Amino acid sequence: MNVVLGLYNGLIGTIVPFLFVLLVVVFFHELGHFLVARWCGVKVKAFSIGFGPELFGFNDSKGTRWRLAAIPLGGYVKFVDDLNPASAPTGETPVQLAPEDEAGRFQTKSIGRRAAIVAAGPIANFLLAIAIFTVFFMAYGKMVFPPEVGAVMPDSAAAEAGFQPGDQIVSIDGSKIRIFEDIQRVVSTSANETLTFGIERNGRSITLQAAPQWQELDDGFGNKMRIGLLGIKPVEDSAQLERFDLFSAVGEATFRCYDIMSRSLGYIANVVRGIEKPDQLGGPIRVAQISGEVATLGFAALVNLAAVLSVSIGLINLFPIPLLDGGHLMFYALEALRGRPLSERAQGLGFQIGLAIVLAMMLFATWNDIARGINIG
Known part of the structure; x- marks a missing residue:
């Protein structure tokens, strides 16, 4: 029963x-x-x-x-x-x-x-x-971390490239970085691709190159997903609550939609190129499971x-x-x-x-x- x-x-x-x-x-x-x-x-x-x-x-x-x-x-x-x-x-x-x-x-x-x-x-x-x-x-609102390296994981792409705690990441491949989430967004879809990072370290500008590594992670519900990881963490307790008025909220929401589409198209392109496996594609059963979770x-x-x-x-x-x-x-x-x-x-x-x-x-x-x-x- x-x-x-x-x-x-x-x-x-x-x-x-x-x-x-x-x-x-x-x-x-x-x-x-x-x-x-x-x-x-x-x-x-x-x-x-x-x-x-x-x-x-x-x-x-x-x-x-x-x-x-x-x-x-x-x-x-x-x-x-x-x-x-x-x-x-x-x-x-x-x-x-x-x-x-x-x-x-x-x-x-x-x-x-x-x-x-x-x-x-x-x-x-x-x-x-x-x-x-x-x-x-x-x-x-939205909790954001500044784009500062708080910790570097051992044996990671970041460690191999020479990242250090305290580094301020200001750009990736020439694109400006505003918050730590910007770093995650680029890195997660760029596994095995060499990226050029603009760094501010102790008042001077340097350039580092690193290729994020594939890693399989748990999404919190027992499901596996493969993303690119650089191997850095933000500074603990540095998160700030970002508030939005109507105009800025619409802009952020529009960018969120663009980001979802960009990630989706990037994944499909990588599947076609043979870089990604098509096993992340899900159907109605997958949507039903995620909805319940x-x-x-x-x-x-x-x-x-x-x-x-x-x-x-x-x-x-x-x-x-x-x-x-x-x-x-x-x-x-x-x-x-x-x-x-x-x-x-x-x-x-x-x-x-x-x-x-x-x-x-x-x-x-x-x-x-x-x-x-x-x-x-």
């Missing part, structure tokens, strides 16, 4: 936070498409959170069916002339519309309006993340995770893969260059390839989850 209750509580503690995070991110993504579509005069037939059978729904005054579906792994906005939720060509006869709905067709809008509607989803994800991070920075830290931590995931979802959707928003934008760019759209056959083939790529990515990410031995109970 205790085992059953433990499993039940474990599943609830994982699934509920996962659904909260995912539904918030998906809702704002689709809301971006929806609002810009309405603004551009496109009639929206359905706004769905999830796929499959409808669990709950209602019609608004403009005829849009708002629905919550049984499979909550995504969502879609379906326009009045769409033959499927992905707005992909199918070779079927175009939808016959009532005369009053003709002006609301998506496919007859200008390239600019179609592109704006498609891009609005990822942009909404970025704006959601910026809004959340802004509130956090204004409410809690973060939920134990409190609601604020879970909302922060939603912001991070929102950036990731927005970025992924901009990849130029047919079926994703980025694939649609790629087709519109080609249409603008050619002066006419690609043939329906070419677009259909592109969407089939895109579907295969997306499914392969999902299967690979899920396999990674299983290979890690993730236990969501």
Whole structure:
């Protein structure tokens, strides 16, 4: 009985936070498409959170069916002339519309309006993340350490390069360093790459070169991650609380989003180059596990995770893969260059390839989850 209750509580503690995070991110993504579509005069037939059978729904005054579906792994906005939720060509006869709905067709809008509607989803994800991070920075501020070396770890890249306690790190590869976090951000994604550090030591400027070393760390929840480490620590008890007004909080939040995207793209680039292993890629099971773990830290931590995931979802959707928003934008760019759209056959083939790529990515990410031995109970 205790085992059953433990499993039940474990599943609830994982699934509920996962659904909260995912539904918030998906809702704002689709809301971006929806609002810009309405603004551009496109009639929206359905706004769905999830796929499959409808669990709950209602019609608004403009005829849009708002629905919550049984499979909550995504969502879609379906326009009045769409033959499927992905707005992909199918070779079927175009939808016959009532005369009053003709002006609301998506496919007859200008390239600019179609592109704006498609891009609005990822942009909404970025704006959601910026809004959340802004509130956090204004409410809690941010603990920062000065970029001073407090300790050098033995047998580390820093020790080999000649770093000493008291060194002030003022630049890395010519980029200015303001706080210790700036050092960590650069070093963590630069394993085995030689970096040039500008140092202030005893009133004089010197230059040191070091290549951060790969190291596998525990994230605090028993999960492993590989990052680059230099082997230095900040000065103990030197942390200061940095406060933000609205303007500076928005700037810091925007940079936080940029940093998440930069790290993600850097990791993918390193995987392609063979520098990184692709085992850090995770799927829905991984997201569910992380959501449950973060939920134990409190609601604020879970909302922060939603912001991070929102950036990731927005970025992924901009990849130029047919079926994703980025694939649609790629087709519109080609249409603008050619002066006419690609043939329906070419677009259909592109969407089939895109579907295969997306499914392969999902299967690979899920396999990674299983290979890690993730236990969501």
